[in-house]
Amino acid sequence: MNSTQAARAPLHQRVRRKAERMFGPAGIFFKGFVKHPVMVGAIVPSSRRTIARVLSKVDWERCDLFVEYGPGVGTFCQPVLDRLRRDARLIVIDTNPDFITYLARTIGDSRFIAVHGSAADVESIVRQHGYDHADYVLSGLPFTTLPEGVGPAIMAATQRVLRPGGAFLVYQYTARARALMSRYFHRIDKGFEPINVPPCVISWGWKD
Structure with missing residues (x-):
């Protein structure tokens, strides 16, 4: 212009x-x-300590495809890309077109794909980009305040799209989402990061 x-x-x-x-x-x-x-769930992005703690359990050598729900302005995107192999990919999915437009304009990495869509459609999105599964999925979506039925749909789709041994990385501001998560992931590692606004509850749900 x-x-x-x-x-x-x-x-x-x-x-x-x-x-x-x-x-x-x-x-x-x-x-x-x-x-x-309701969809963003926080008024400020996550702290660097939260980012490091959430990503600490990822086996980057075994990661071909990393998916993020609700990337916002990309708080996690560059840290993920910094750790990701050169032949791997990061797909981010957001229902907010402002975020997707901003990320597509500001992240100039050939491994990065920004998709305007719903996390509940992750399986078709992954297939559209040439993959059968994701190795890790990251989400900061506020599961306890999502519209009725959306949270379970996202959890179920995530469990299906992950490879065996992969994980769903979830950071929230209460532990209430773990009850929903436990219906789809039998092994959940728990963490907490106090240096965040507000303090952050972290869950790693592993697919057996």
């Missing part, structure tokens, strides 16, 4: 672009929270 086109754009679009330039990822994240608080 040139300067003449920018000047002709509606006022709300110009204000939005100015806010995005001023506040960067934090502004995009906050806008996403305001528009879709």
